[in-house]
Structures are given as C-alpha cells and as structure tokens.
Amino acid sequence: MHKSILITGCSSGIGLDAARAMRDRGWRVFASCRQQADCDRLQDEGFDSPRIDYADEHSITSGLAEVLQATGGTLDALFNNGAHGLPGAVEDLATQGLREIFETNVFGWHELTRQVLPVMRAQGNGRIVQNSSILGLVSFPWRGAYVATKFAIEGLTDTLRVELLDTDIKVALIEPGPVTSKFRENAIPHFERFIDWQNSPFRPLYEKKLLKRLYESTGPDQFELPASAVTAKLIHACESPRPRPRYYVTTPTHVAGVLRRILTTRAIDRILARLK
Numbered sequence: 001m002h003k004s005i006l007i008t009g010c011s012s013g014i015g016l017d018a019a020r021a022m023r024d025r026g027w028r029v030f031a032s033c034r035q036q037a038d039c040d041r042l043q044d045e046g047f048d049s050p051r052i053d054y055a056d057e058h059s060i061t062s063g064l065a066e067v068l069q070a071t072g073g074t075l076d077a078l079f080n081n082g083a084h085g086l087p088g089a090v091e092d093l094a095t096q097g098l099r100e101i102f103e104t105n106v107f108g109w110h111e112l113t114r115q116v117l118p119v120m121r122a123q124g125n126g127r128i129v130q131n132s133s134i135l136g137l138v139s140f141p142w143r144g145a146y147v148a149t150k151f152a153i154e155g156l157t158d159t160l161r162v163e164l165l166d167t168d169i170k171v172a173l174i175e176p177g178p179v180t181s182k183f184r185e186n187a188i189p190h191f192e193r194f195i196d197w198q199n200s201p202f203r204p205l206y207e208k209k210l211l212k213r214l215y216e217s218t219g220p221d222q223f224e225l226p227a228s229a230v231t232a233k234l235i236h237a238c239e240s241p242r243p244r245p246r247y248y249v250t251t252p253t254h255v256a257g258v259l260r261r262i263l264t265t266r267a268i269d270r271i272l273a274r275l276k
Helices: 013-024 036-044 057-071 095-123 144-163 183-194 203-215 228-239 251-262 265-273
Strands: 004-007 028-031 077-080 126-131 169-175 246-248
Touching: 004 013, 004 057, 013 028, 013 228, 028 057, 057 095, 077 095, 077 228, 095 126, 095 144, 095 169, 095 183, 126 144, 126 228, 144 169, 169 228, 183 203, 228 246, 246 251, 251 265
Parallel strands: 004 028, 004 077, 077 126, 126 169, 169 246
Antiparallel strands: none
C-alpha cells in the first residue's frame, strides 16, 4: 500500500512542488487547496484534491473526511503549509486583520491537526510537519502579523512534540527563508484591506520601501531557493526513522538561528532595524 500524505496550500509554490515530489516518490498525495478552482486543476493533474480552507472549519472537517474515506480511515503524514501574509507596521495593523491571519495561519492548522491526531493514534504512528518560517525565529520589521502567527506555531508545535514523545507520532518544523512562491502577490489583497498606510506616521517608509517591494517584482531575493529546497526537508521529515525537530532551509535561516543563540536581544534588534 502507498503511504498517504495530506498537504495544504497546494495551488502553487511550496505546496504544489511538495505534492508533485511526494507523488513521484510513491506516496498517495491529497493536495488540498483553499479554492475549488485550484482543486479542479489539480484533479486534472491526477491528484486527489479535497478543498480545505483553514478559515472555514466545515471545510477542514469535510476535506479530511474525504481523505479518510479514500484511505480506509488512515493517514500517514500531514503537512500544514497553507498561509498568507499581512505586511505593514504593527501600529497600523487593524485588529480584525490580525484576527483573520490567525484564523488561517494558526487556528486552522490547529483544528486540522487536532482532527488528524486521533487517526494517527488509532493506527499507532504518523508524521505531522509544520511549515514555519525564518520569521518564527526572528522578528523582521513590517511583518508583525505574520511573525506573530509563526511564533505561535513554533510554540504549539514544540509543545506538541514533547507531549507526543511516548508515541510513534513524530512532529517536525520546517524553517524556510526566502523561497520562490506567490507569497508576495497573495499578501497584496490583505494589505490593501487592513493597512491604512496613507495616514500612517510611517508613510515615508511605506513609499520608499514597502510599496515597491510589495507591488514591483525585482526578481529573486538574495539567497532565494526554489520550493524544491523545502520539499527535500519534507521528504526527510516524512521518511526518516528519526526526523529532526527542526529543518533550516536557506542561508538566512541558518544565520538567524545562530544569531538568536549567541547575540543579545538588543544586538539582534539593531541588526533587524536596518531592514526598515
């Protein structure tokens, strides 16, 4: 029998690359998307593609039920990946925007994970892999909402891993840095809805830096890696007998991990302030 994996956020980028690569390795892949049109496209590509929108608890339950019906009630691995950004200064961040990004990036992940865990307990094993970020390690300016969600995921995942040490359910975090995806473009509607930058005390900085970075594609970032770099870590997390608790992906992530261990908070603040 093929091992099975449910991957969220498969319309493009990391999720799509992971789905294709895991299928090529013999896994039965359930490649979920938030929008039905993307699910239809992946079904045309031969995938099982249940619709799962993290902000819609009913879709989480129905999407997982679709997976379990197809597998006879088992699931070997879950890769929580789907998420979105909300760039802007914390001072300008509408509270409703923060609620909504937590609904997708944290609460939806938590709900799906909670529904999957009884399945893995019943079968006696499983893998839960969380796609975190370099922003789960350090706080970049203008990324406060996303940073907050990733810090929350880091804490929940670390705790869950410890709580499951006496089981054969393995829990791992992947920490990408700059990776090729549509993350920037997908953040634009959330920025336009929730950030009133025109009336912000930071308006000159928005005009000088953030707006250009958000709306103008300037090619790959320095140290940017393709989505396949994340997939390589996912493969190890799902197939190794001893998966690592954390997988750093890009050079900036490795650097951030080291700096967090050796520098004071004030020193890190001074370094990150240069990114404003």
